[in-house]
Amino acid sequence: NKYSAEDVLRISKERGVEFIHLQFSDIFGVMKNVSIPIEELDKALNNEIMFDGSSIDGFVRIEESDMYLRPDTDTFVIFPWRTTSGVEARLICDIYNPDGTPFEGDPRYILKKNLEEAKKLGYTMNVGPECEFYLFLTDEKGNPTTITQDAAGYFDMAPVDLGESARKEMVSTLKEMGFAIEASHHEVGPGQHEIDFKYDDALATADNVMTFKMVVRIIAQKHGLHATFMPKPVYGIAGSGMHLNQSLMKNSENAFYDPSDQMGLSKDCYYYIGGLLKHAKALTSITNPTVNSYKRLVSGFEAPVYIAWSGRNRSPLIRIPAKRGNSTRIELRSPDPSNNPYLALACSLAAGLDGIKNKIMPPPSVDKNIYEMDENELKELNIEKLPDSLEEALVILEKDEVIKNALGEHIYNKYVEAKWSEWDSYRTYVTRWEIDQYLTKF
Ligand code: ADP
Ligand code: MG
Ligand code: MG
Ligand code: MG
Ligand code: MG
Numbered sequence: 445n446k447y448s449a450e451d452v453l454r455i456s457k458e459r460g461v462e463f464i465h466l467q468f469s470d471i472f473g474v475m476k477n478v479s480i481p482i483e484e485l486d487k488a489l490n491n492e493i494m495f496d497g498s499s500i501d502g503f504v505r506i507e508e509s510d511m512y513l514r515p516d517t518d519t520f521v522i523f524p525w526r527t528t529s530g531v532e533a534r535l536i537c538d539i540y541n542p543d544g545t546p547f548e549g550d551p552r553y554i555l556k557k558n559l560e561e562a563k564k565l566g567y568t569m570n571v572g573p574e575c576e577f578y579l580f581l582t583d584e585k586g587n588p589t590t591i592t593q594d595a596a597g598y599f600d601m602a603p604v605d606l607g608e609s610a611r612k613e614m615v616s617t618l619k620e621m622g623f624a625i626e627a628s629h630h631e632v633g634p635g636q637h638e639i640d641f642k643y644d645d646a647l648a649t650a651d652n653v654m655t656f657k658m659v660v661r662i663i664a665q666k667h668g669l670h671a672t673f674m675p676k677p678v679y680g681i682a683g684s685g686m687h688l689n690q691s692l693m694k695n696s697e698n699a700f701y702d703p704s705d706q707m708g709l710s711k712d713c714y715y716y717i718g719g720l721l722k723h724a725k726a727l728t729s730i731t732n733p734t735v736n737s738y739k740r741l742v743s744g745f746e747a748p749v750y751i752a753w754s755g756r757n758r759s760p761l762i763r764i765p766a767k768r769g770n771s772t773r774i775e776l777r778s779p780d781p782s783n784n785p786y787l788a789l790a791c792s793l794a795a796g797l798d799g800i801k802n803k804i805m806p807p808p809s810v811d812k813n814i815y816e817m818d819e820n821e822l823k824e825l826n827i828e829k830l831p832d833s834l835e836e837a838l839v840i841l842e843k844d845e846v847i848k849n850a851l852g853e854h855i856y857n858k859y860v861e862a863k864w865s866e867w868d869s870y871r872t873y874v875t876r877w878e879i880d881q882y883l884t885k886f
Contacts, residue, residue, distance in 0.1 A: 446518040449489040452535070456485060459522055462530035466493060466513050467654070468537045469551050471502035471855055471862070472733070473784030475654050478513060488515055488535070497539075502858040503549050511547060513537040519651055524620040525662065536651050548854035551786035555650055558790040558850055562797060567692040567699060569793055572626075572643030572773070573653055575781050576684035577660060578635050578677050579607045579669045588670030590678055592635025610667040611637050614660055621659070623652065632746075633682040643689060643773075646789045653686075653785035673781035675732070676739040683740030683747060686781040688731075688792060689765070691773040692716065701772035707755055707809075708768040717753050717762055717774060718806040719799020720792065724751045724761060724778075726844030728830055729837035730791045730851070731779035733863065735870045738833050740780055743815050748777045751828045752810040759814055761830065778830060787851065787859075794850030834867050 447455075456464070464485055466478040478495050480488055487493060497503040497511035504511070515535035522533045539550040546553045562569055581591045593606045608630070615628050624642035631638050639660070641652060657673060664671035676683035692699040692712060700713035720727070732741065740747050746758060753762035753774075763775045779788050798804070807826060814827065831837035838860065841847060848856050 447520050449517055452489060452515075452517050452520045453485060455520070455522075456482060456533060459533075460531050461522060461533045463532045464488065465532065465534040466515060466537050467534050468513065468539055469654060469784060469786060470500050471549065471551055471784065471787070471859055473551070473654070473782075473786070474501070475658060476500055488513065489517070491515075491540070497547075497549075502855070502862060503547075510542050512540040512542065514540055521621050521655070524617055525666075536654070548852050549858065551784050551790075551855065552647075552650070554850070554852055554855055555647055555786040555790040557852070558793050559646060562692070562793060565797065565800070566694050567797075569646040569789070570643050570691045570693060570773075571646045571649040571789055572640070572689040573649060573785070574638060574640050574685070574687040574689070575653065575656060575660075575673070576631050576636060576638045576686065577781065578633065578672050578674075578684060579610060579637060579664055580635060580672060580677070581606075582668055582670050588672070592633075593669070594634035606667055606669060607635060607637065610664055610669055611639065613667070614663045615639060617659055617663055618656065621655065623656070631682065631684075633678070636682060636684065643691075646793065650785040650789050653781075657781070675734065675737045675780035675782050679739075682745045684781055685740065685747060685777065686779045686783070686785075688776045688779050688788065689773045690716075690776060690792060690796070692796075698770050698772050700774070701768055701770070703768070707764070708772065709764065711803075712800055713772070713774065714806060715799040715802075715804055716796035717799065718804030719796045719802075720762060720774070720776060721751055721753065721806050722799065722804055723791075723795035723844055723846055725828075725831055725837065725840040726847040727791050727795055728778060729834070729841040729863070730847065730859075731776070731783050731788045732837070733784070733834075734782045735834050735866060737780050737782060738831070738837075741778065741830055741832075749829055750814045750822070751830060752814060752825075753806060754809050754811055756811045757813060760810060764809075787855070791847050791850045794846055798846045834863065835871075838863055838867065 462482055464480050468476050470476055491514045493513045495511055496509050498509035515537045519536035538552055539547040541547050581589050583589055611628055615625050619625055626640045626642050628639040660671045700710055702710035743749050748761040752760040754760045755764045761778055765775055
């Protein structure tokens with residue numbers, strides 16, 4: 445373990461920390477905060493801080509609203525930026541019921557539970573995410589627009605490249621907070637960026653994704669920009685994904701690597717792919733959780749549309765990056781950054797483990813460009829499509845016991861209820877597109 449409770453207390457005192465943010469995630473992956481002054485830190489580390497669970501989306505009803513926060517001391521970080529209230533730090537917390545049992549509605553607990561399942565079979569999970577996002581200009585009132593500085597640049601509105609300098613500061617801030625940044629670059633869309641950090645065990649990575657989004661938003665704001673992880677903010681321009689590079693370890697070795705195999709992949713790796721492909725449709729309801737997610741999953745923008753895997757091609761759902769040995773991994777390319785990273789990883793793992801447990805061999809890899817195939821070819825190779833909409837994904841989720849089980853009853857019920865109402869609200873809304881198409885035509 446990185447830090448004990450004593451370490452946290454001592455370092456906080458040494459560094460003059462004045463406020464601690466106790467952080468956790470609601471079922472949609474939105475970060476929640478209970479802030480305490482330094483005087484309360486001792487109490488927090490004794491797991492004595494309570495909050496009202498009924499105030500959080502998808503948690504509990506008023507009658508059962510007392511929840512306890514248990515800080516994970518390994519997640520202790522002092523924010524490198526100054527705030528008006530002085531030095532601040534954070535601790536990511538697990539949520540417990542008053543009777544001392546873990547709360548089933550805590551997504552972090554759900555990931556831990558699935559990691560326990562893997563452990564029983566001898567596996568640990570490593571994940572490296574690739575988070576893409578857009579940086580948009582804000583207007584005179586400080587409200588976000590969908591205008592990028594790249595586009596504005598053509599009109600000479602801003603003399604410096606705001607986006608590039610914001611991204612540089614994001615990288616240096618993340619580094620100060622302990623992230624190992626592997627790469628950062630401008631993405632294909634105007635105003636679109638990607639910052640990649642090094643893989644870690646699944647729980648640390650899910651925590652990191654939460655922290656990452658917070659830092660990106662804060663630093664963007666400092667530069668007068670709005671950072672968005674919305675999957676497809678502008679029609680006709682590449683959406684933002686969050687590829688999830690995944691591997692399993694067994695006995696401290698990469699369980700996906702087998703030098704004696706033709707592709708250098710182990711049986712476990714093939715089965716894991718088989719499981720992901722089998723559950724791909726239901727999994728999409730979790731990895732791509734918004735109405736807008738499905739506007740990214742269309743052809744022409746490097747986002748996956750078809751359920752297939754490949755060792756070469758960049759278009760299918762699962763790609764096998766060329767590196768072998770310890771770097772052997774599969775890359776799931778459907779997820780987008782509007783998902784809850786705890787649930788996305790929990791469900792990916794459950795799908796992959798189902799493949800391992802039931803020895804689900806995937807169909808042969810597809811090394812041809814799927815987008816160039818016609819209907820007949822697709823049918824012959826039995827290549828199906830990912831869900832077209834949140835609605836389709838939700839209908840399939842209801843029939844997938846493996847993914848439902850991975851979520852647990854509490855989260856499954858709350859999630860599905862909320863997502864159906866989101867779908868219904870969208871389904872009945874009259875959009876700009878309809879006005880443009882029909883108002884004068886009829
Ligand atoms: P791409 O080629 O798709 O752009 P990147 O180089 O941007 O991929 O990202 C690769 C990600 O995969 C990084 O987060 C990296 O740390 C991660 N990664 C590397 N090795 C492993 C592994 N064995 N298991 C899981 N993730 C890994
Ligand atoms: Mg990348
Ligand atoms: Mg790369
Ligand atoms: Mg990218
Ligand atoms: Mg990638």
